[in-house]
Amino acid sequence: xxxxxxxxxxxxxxxxxxxxxxxxxxxxxxxxxxxxxxxxxxxxxxxxxxxxxxxxxxxxxxxxxxxxxxxxxxxxxxxxxxxxxxxxxxxxxxxxxxxxxxxxxxxxxxxxxxxxxxxxxxxxxxxxxxxxxxxxxxxxxxxxxxxxxxxxxxxxxxxxxxxxxxxxxxxxxxxxxxxxxxxxxxxxxxxxxxxxxxxxxxxxxxxxxxxxxxxxxxxxxxxxxxxxxxxxxxxxxxxxxxxxxxxxxxxxxxxxxxxxxxxxxxxxxxxxxxx
Amino acid sequence: xxxxxxxxxxxxxxxxxxxxxxxxxxxxxxxxxxxxxxxxxxxxxxxxxxxxxxxxxxxxxxxxxxxxxxxxxxxxxxxxxxxxxxxxxxxxxxxxxxxxxxxxxxxxxxxxxxxxxxxxxxxxxxxxxxxxxxxxxxxxxxxxxxxxxxxxxxxxxxxxxxxxxxxxxxxxxxxxxxxxxxxxxxxxxxxxxxxxxxxxxxxxxxxxxxxxxxxxxxxxxxxxxxxxxxxxxxxxxxxxxxxxxxxxxxxxxxxxxxxxxxxxxxxxxxxxxxxxxxxxxxxxxxxxxxxxxxxxxxxxxxxxxxxxxxxxxxxxxxxxxxxxxxxxxxxxxxxxxxxxxxxxxxxxxxx
Amino acid sequence: xxxxxxxxxxxxxxxxxxxxxxxxxxxxxxxxxxxxxxxxxxxxxxxxxxxxxxxxxxxxxxxxxxxxxxxxxxxxxxxxxxxxxxxxxxxxxxxxxxxxxxxxxxxxx
Numbered sequence: 001x002x003x004x005x006x007x008x009x010x011x012x013x014x015x016x017x018x019x020x021x022x023x024x025x026x027x028x029x030x031x032x033x034x035x036x037x038x039x040x041x042x043x044x045x046x047x048x049x050x051x052x053x054x055x056x057x058x059x060x061x062x063x064x065x066x067x068x069x070x071x072x073x074x075x076x077x078x079x080x081x082x083x084x085x086x087x088x089x090x091x092x093x094x095x096x097x098x099x100x101x102x103x104x105x106x107x108x109x110x111x112x113x114x115x116x117x118x119x120x121x122x123x124x125x126x127x128x129x130x131x132x133x134x135x136x137x138x139x140x141x142x143x144x145x146x147x148x149x150x151x152x153x154x155x156x157x158x159x160x161x162x163x164x165x166x167x168x169x170x171x172x173x174x175x176x177x178x179x180x181x182x183x184x185x186x187x188x189x190x191x192x193x194x195x196x197x198x199x200x201x202x203x204x205x206x207x208x209x210x211x212x213x214x215x216x217x218x219x220x221x222x223x224x225x226x227x228x229x230x231x232x233x234x235x236x237x238x239x240x241x242x243x244x245x246x247x248x249x250x251x252x253x254x255x256x257x258x259x260x261x262x263x264x265x266x267x268x269x270x271x272x273x274x275x
Numbered sequence: 276x277x278x279x280x281x282x283x284x285x286x287x288x289x290x291x292x293x294x295x296x297x298x299x300x301x302x303x304x305x306x307x308x309x310x311x312x313x314x315x316x317x318x319x320x321x322x323x324x325x326x327x328x329x330x331x332x333x334x335x336x337x338x339x340x341x342x343x344x345x346x347x348x349x350x351x352x353x354x355x356x357x358x359x360x361x362x363x364x365x366x367x368x369x370x371x372x373x374x375x376x377x378x379x380x381x382x383x384x385x386x387x388x389x390x391x392x393x394x395x396x397x398x399x400x401x402x403x404x405x406x407x408x409x410x411x412x413x414x415x416x417x418x419x420x421x422x423x424x425x426x427x428x429x430x431x432x433x434x435x436x437x438x439x440x441x442x443x444x445x446x447x448x449x450x451x452x453x454x455x456x457x458x459x460x461x462x463x464x465x466x467x468x469x470x471x472x473x474x475x476x477x478x479x480x481x482x483x484x485x486x487x488x489x490x491x492x493x494x495x496x497x498x499x500x501x502x503x504x505x506x507x508x509x510x511x512x513x514x515x516x517x518x519x520x521x522x523x524x525x526x527x528x529x530x531x532x533x534x535x536x537x538x539x540x541x542x543x544x545x546x547x548x549x550x551x552x553x554x555x556x557x558x559x560x561x562x563x564x565x566x567x568x569x570x571x572x573x574x575x576x577x578x579x580x581x582x583x584x585x586x587x588x589x590x591x592x593x594x595x596x597x598x599x600x601x602x603x604x605x606x607x608x609x610x611x612x613x614x615x616x617x618x619x620x621x622x623x624x625x626x
Numbered sequence: 627x628x629x630x631x632x633x634x635x636x637x638x639x640x641x642x643x644x645x646x647x648x649x650x651x652x653x654x655x656x657x658x659x660x661x662x663x664x665x666x667x668x669x670x671x672x673x674x675x676x677x678x679x680x681x682x683x684x685x686x687x688x689x690x691x692x693x694x695x696x697x698x699x700x701x702x703x704x705x706x707x708x709x710x711x712x713x714x715x716x717x718x719x720x721x722x723x724x725x726x727x728x729x730x731x732x733x734x735x
Contacts, residue, residue, distance in 0.1 A: 257672060
């Protein structure tokens with residue numbers, strides 16, 4: 001990996017509280033002069049798993065891009081606050097905005113390719129990116145949404161069943177819930193109760209992509225076999241209706257788990273964001 | 276150990292120029308090949324011999340010393356161990372008590388430290404403690420000394436540490452011929468031997484006479500001379516031979532003595548050499564203070580006090596932790612530092 | 627020249643195998659250290675493995691969809707002899723160089 005990076009617990013308070021988010025800013029060895037790229041990982045993942053181990057950070061640095069990664073609350077090296085409010089998507093978006101400004105992001109200005117911010121999300125990170133793009137048009141330049149879904153699969157998560165299962169092993173009837181919990185439990189670094197708080201918070205703030213649609217150009221990317229992203233065309237349709245330029249890229253043979261390392265995905269994103 | 280991939284992942288195929296028998300029955304072998312041959316023969320000759328250590332089995336050793344031995348003798352006699360040196364040596368103790376002749380390896384000098392308790396408190400003493408009923412016929416192979424630009428723990432010289440422990444024997448070969456014969460000899464001793472392989476000399480080929488080894492004990496004059504004795508062991512022997520050639524250009528006839536056995540030290544051969552030359556410089560990579568050079572200097576002084584023309588000079592590493600590869604050439608005695616040591620002895624005048 | 631083989635590294639989290647998704651290098655290709663070699667998928671995630679060293683790719687093991695156990699061969703490089711297989715480098719055999727000259731009156735008293 002080229003370039004130096006600085007990491008640390010993000011300590012800037014937002015609305016009076018410290019979000020305890022772990023933020024890293026990676027500088028390229030040779031800067032292309034373009035705006036930074038913010039990477040938003042998926043549920044039960046982390047910046048390391050979603051973006052570093054998969055080669056994304058290295059590929060973006062190689063392309064001369066400055067990269068900002070953040071571990072979402074309860075994930076990776078970020079803290080796992082007790083209060084549910086810390087996990088609310090709206091609160092996370094506020095934290096992301098603060099992180100972007102702390103990293104030196106400036107509002108978009110015509111003719112200045114270093115102004116603004118590009119955002120790449122995967123899965124749950126795509127939901128956050130969609131909403132972030134819709135609510136922050138002054139700074140978001142382009143979006144890349146990987147494994148996106150028109151509905152948040154976490155909204156249908158059966159919290160009671162999950163809690164019963166964790167308490168006494170009662171089997172979970174809902175297949176999606178069982179799958180998501182299993183995925184979350186696979187990684188010892190996950191704080192499972194923090195992740196359940198996140199799901200609870202998401203249920204309280206349901207995802208409605210039609211309610212706020214980003215207008216900036218977007219690239220939607222999913223594996224051909226990605227069941228969780230089967231509704232990608234509908235999401236693209238929403239964007240187009242709202243006047244966005246929405247491109248779609250389907251990765252042959254890939255599914256929700258393994259689309260993320262795809263070279264075609266990375267190259268597609270790098271090319272899409274290189275304007 | 277952090278560099279696990281590099282240390283455990285490598286397999287090497289060497290070039291085709293395997294040394295066949297040359298003139299005078301000497302074969303051209305690298306020290307790697309000579310040690311491999313010695314282990315092969317010891318394994319074939321004694322079914323009680325076992326070879327083990329980190330990567331010694333399937334991989335054949337990071338330096339290829341045990342290459343092919345597992346395939347030939349099976350996984351019960353040549354095998355990999357976990358990354359736990361105290362366990363490797365602890366197992367060697369138990370195997371020795373059960374009648375085996377273990378030849379364990381610690382992958383690098385610096386990794387002998389985690390096994391010091393087993394080496395000092397068990398291997399060195401078990402024969403004594405058991406009144407001779409539990410000898411420890413263990414040969415511990417330790418790739419040793421510096422010179423390969425390796426990271427920390429991969430360039431240490433532990434001979435003084437081991438030589439200080441009662442019950443241990445310590446030996447270091449200086450070339451492929453010595454390596455072959457000394458390892459074969461060490462592996463068949465009833466006592467524990469610390470076998471220090473000079474890793475910077477693993478690759479250089481030289482003649483090995485497998486049928487005529489000469490005496491496997493004591494020190495050995497590698498080059499006779501009249502004016503001064505250079506005493507060295509391991510990789511420093513080769514460097515001292517180079518220095519002797521250069522000194523000859525200046526009219527100084529240097530004898531080079533390969534000490535070979537660092538415990539017990541062959542005081543007789545040492546004294547015989549210096550009684551003749553009346554001047555001595557001892558060269559080692561280890562730090563100066565309490566290094567083995569002090570012991571050598573005292574033995575020379577005791578044996579040759581009447582005829583010595585100057586105090587015995589020491590040219591050694593410095594009293595600092597072994598440095599990174601970039602500073603290695605400054606740390607290990609180089610040709611000029613050895614020549615300066617010789618000059619100091621030559622200039623010395625009494626009174 | 628020597629060959630140096632790298633096994634599928636320990637991917638952490640107790641994983642014992644991985645499935646090859648796509649090779650990013652081909653046999654005969656010269657690669658640099660840290661250059662992406664291959665995408666593999668485990669039961670937990672997909673990762674891109676960077677090259678542990680520079681060299682020419684001699685062989686790759688596993689086609690897309692094949693499973694490889696941790697510790698089994700993944701790729702073989704061809705490297706110059708003196709960079710193969712050890713920690714550190716093989717010292718060069720160089721002619722001895724000197725700056726110091728000896729001067730002595732070797733009176734045989």
